[in-house]
Amino acid sequence: MLFDLRDLTKTYGRITALRDLTIAMPEGAIGLLGPNGAGKTTMIRSLLGLIRFDQGEGQVLGMDIKRNRLDVRQAVGFVPEDECLFPSVLGVEFVSYAGQLSGMPIKSAMQRAHEVLDYVGLGEARYRKVESYSTGMKQRIKIAAAIVHDPRLLILDEPTNGMDPAGREDILELARDLARKRGMSLLFSSHLLTDVESVCDQVMVLGRGRLLLKGKLEDLMIAHTREFETQVKGTGEAFFGRLRERGVNVGMVEDGYRLKLPEGASLSLVWETAQETGEQVRMLKPRRSTLEEVFLNALNEGAA
Amino acid sequence: MPIFDQGYQRWTGQLSGHTWRWLAITRHGVAAQWKGWMVKGVFFASLFPVFVLWAFLALWGLLEQKSSLLTPFMGLLRGLPPEVLEGPKGYRDVYWTLAFNSFFSTELYFTMLLVLLVGPNLISQDLRFNAIPLYLSRPLRRIDYFLGKLGVIAFYVGLVSILPAVLAYIMGVSFSMDATVIRDTWHILVASLIYGCVVVLSAGTLVLAFSSLSKNARTVMAAWLGVWIVSSLMSSVLVNTVRRDWCPVVSYHADLLRISEALTDAPTARRKLAELLTSATQQMPRPGGLFGGILQKGRRNQPPRPNIPPRALVIQPRPGEDIYGNSSYPWQWSAGVLTGLFVLSVWTLSSRVKSLDRLK
Numbered sequence: 176m177l178f179d180l181r182d183l184t185k186t187y188g189r190i191t192a193l194r195d196l197t198i199a200m201p202e203g204a205i206g207l208l209g210p211n212g213a214g215k216t217t218m219i220r221s222l223l224g225l226i227r228f229d230q231g232e233g234q235v236l237g238m239d240i241k242r243n244r245l246d247v248r249q250a251v252g253f254v255p256e257d258e259c260l261f262p263s264v265l266g267v268e269f270v271s272y273a274g275q276l277s278g279m280p281i282k283s284a285m286q287r288a289h290e291v292l293d294y295v296g297l298g299e300a301r302y303r304k305v306e307s308y309s310t311g312m313k314q315r316i317k318i319a320a321a322i323v324h325d326p327r328l329l330i331l332d333e334p335t336n337g338m339d340p341a342g343r344e345d346i347l348e349l350a351r352d353l354a355r356k357r358g359m360s361l362l363f364s365s366h367l368l369t370d371v372e373s374v375c376d377q378v379m380v381l382g383r384g385r386l387l388l389k390g391k392l393e394d395l396m397i398a399h400t401r402e403f404e405t406q407v408k409g410t411g412e413a414f415f416g417r418l419r420e421r422g423v424n425v426g427m428v429e430d431g432y433r434l435k436l437p438e439g440a441s442l443s444l445v446w447e448t449a450q451e452t453g454e455q456v457r458m459l460k461p462r463r464s465t466l467e468e469v470f471l472n473a474l475n476e477g478a479a
Numbered sequence: 480m481p482i483f484d485q486g487y488q489r490w491t492g493q494l495s496g497h498t499w500r501w502l503a504i505t506r507h508g509v510a511a512q513w514k515g516w517m518v519k520g521v522f523f524a525s526l527f528p529v530f531v532l533w534a535f536l537a538l539w540g541l542l543e544q545k546s547s548l549l550t551p552f553m554g555l556l557r558g559l560p561p562e563v564l565e566g567p568k569g570y571r572d573v574y575w576t577l578a579f580n581s582f583f584s585t586e587l588y589f590t591m592l593l594v595l596l597v598g599p600n601l602i603s604q605d606l607r608f609n610a611i612p613l614y615l616s617r618p619l620r621r622i623d624y625f626l627g628k629l630g631v632i633a634f635y636v637g638l639v640s641i642l643p644a645v646l647a648y649i650m651g652v653s654f655s656m657d658a659t660v661i662r663d664t665w666h667i668l669v670a671s672l673i674y675g676c677v678v679v680l681s682a683g684t685l686v687l688a689f690s691s692l693s694k695n696a697r698t699v700m701a702a703w704l705g706v707w708i709v710s711s712l713m714s715s716v717l718v719n720t721v722r723r724d725w726c727p728v729v730s731y732h733a734d735l736l737r738i739s740e741a742l743t744d745a746p747t748a749r750r751k752l753a754e755l756l757t758s759a760t761q762q763m764p765r766p767g768g769l770f771g772g773i774l775q776k777g778r779r780n781q782p783p784r785p786n787i788p789p790r791a792l793v794i795q796p797r798p799g800e801d802i803y804g805n806s807s808y809p810w811q812w813s814a815g816v817l818t819g820l821f822v823l824s825v826w827t828l829s830s831r832v833k834s835l836d837r838l839k
Binding site: 187190192216217220223225226227245246248249253255257258259260261262263264272273275276277278279280281283287290291294306320322323324325352353356357 | 486487488489490491492494495496497500503504506507511600604605607608609610611612613614615616617618619620834835836837838839
């Protein structure tokens with residue numbers, strides 16, 4: 176189990192950041208979703224053993240987060256959301272220093288710093304002062320510093336915030352590579368659902384300090400039995416007109432049409448209509464929920 | 480270079496335990512501060528008093544052995560009372576104490592300068608670059624962070640004050656070639672170590688507290704100068720106007736010196752030396768030379784008067800001092816001021832460098 180939290184409650188004065196949070200997640204790439212104030216940051220800090228709870232207990236990578244705080248942090252890498260740097264150091268010193276703080280010997284830390292800087296694509300900037308780095312480079316060096324000691328779990332808090340599309344794609348590719356090819360577990364917190372969707376295979380949704388939803392993406396993004404996406408060869412005017420007459424809700428989407436069948440109808444209705452109108456159907460597949468829908472549904476259910 | 484060209488390698492090395500993790504912060508801080516040319520300059524300048532102390536102890540050791548190597552230096556010894564020249568071992572405690580105390584009082588200026596150069600950046604830069612979360616999200620506690628930063632101060636203070644004193648002691652013992660020197664002077668070594676710790680804890684926590692109060696290192700430097708220079712100036716003004724015993728306590732510098740005096744028992748050594756010189760004036764035209772003049776500042780042009788403490792003839796005691804130039808106020812007053820500053824500094828650090836157990 177990657178982490179296992181039970182009845183975790185944390186309050187700050189009158190604000191309850193986490194409320195009886197109970198969740199167990201297996202290893203893998205996990206997306207952490209939730210609106211502002213949902214308790215995402217508090218949960219991340221809980222996993223790092225940085226917080227004293229009002230009640231509850233938990234384990235991360237099999238280690239108790241109350242009793243083995245330092246051991247937990249030694250096995251976990253963390254990329255904070257905010258811009259934060261060790262000042263006045265070169266790129267390679269930054270990463271080496273991070274390794275030493277995690278317990279690596281000096282020589283190993285320096286050697287490893289060079290390796291991970293190459294890996295994150297900062298090899299040519301390793302002898303530049305980190306203050307002179309661009310936003311994307313700063314983000315990459317934070318990732319390098321977080322993986323220098325080869326953690327089993329990497330926590331990324333809003334890693335693509337404020338980045339241009341190319342830089343953002345680099346970071347996502349890096350996260351995907353770590354999770355899928357290198358076997359590192361990820362906890363990926365982001366407001367950008369497409370980012371989570373492109374990196375993670377599981378998600379959890381928090382709202383007002385509670386767990387609203389969790390599960391594998393493929394299970395959550397269900398295939399609808401009455402909704403389909405389709406593409407046709409021609410304009411499809413007659414085809415879609417006939418479908419509308421038969422009670423099918425037809426809507427345009429980015430790369431085709433979306434069909435919603437009436438209650439009790441089956442897919443054969445579409446095929447029959449295509450045959451009648453002589454339309455050539457090039458693609459027809461059940462529509463899957465988007466992560467956005469899953470997220471919004473979870474929030475609505477949570478609010479109810 | 481395209482991303483991932485090198486690929487990700489697993490690391491299979493062994494991570495160290497948590498106990499000495501703060502040393503990584505100290506190591507990094509020491510290396511970072513050593514890059515400054517001013518730090519190097521002050522360090523090398525601070526070696527001058529070190530060499531003087533070492534030379535003094537070497538000469539004293541030769542004097543005890545009545546070595547012929549001392550012949551070229553006899554001019555320096557002409558002011559020593561005959562009793563000292565005949566039996567220097569009986570007075571080694573006095574001379575060693577005063578030599579170490581003079582060393583500490585001189586070296587304190589360099590220590591303060593080094594703290595001024597090294598200390599302000601230590602936490603203020605971390606605050607400016609928001610580095611605290613980077614530290615605390617690693618296997619480090621807040622106390623490790625503070626210890627690591629304090630270690631940087633301790634290193635530089637140790638380098639100019641504690642280490643030279645210890646080496647000087649070892650050298651003094653070696654040159655004496657007499658085991659009894661340890662019996663007579665061990666308290667000086669202990670006092671040196673304790674005094675070094677007092678300076679590290681006091682100056683270290685104080686400058687770190689200042690450093691945690693501002694993201695601008697120059698502001699921190701100004702605050703440190705305020706404590707060091709301005710408090711000394713204020714103390715001087717108060718000594719000359721209010722003229723009360725407590726006036727010197729206002730000076731941070733004087734407080735540290737008072738502790739040094741108390742630890743090495745310099746007042747007793749000064750009194751003994753004054754008595755020795757007083758009796759010697761009956762036989763000698765005037766005290767002179769390096770050794771004889773060690774506490775005779777400003778007295779060379781005065782005629783010797785027997786049986787009266789020499790300093791009393793020249794200078795009226797200032798408030799807070801006795802006729803031998805010793806501080807007359809209790810050392811506990813200075814200790815109280817330093818303790819108060821220490822507690823205030825720890826409280827400031829604790830409240831300014833917060834844990835991450837808080838709302839964002």
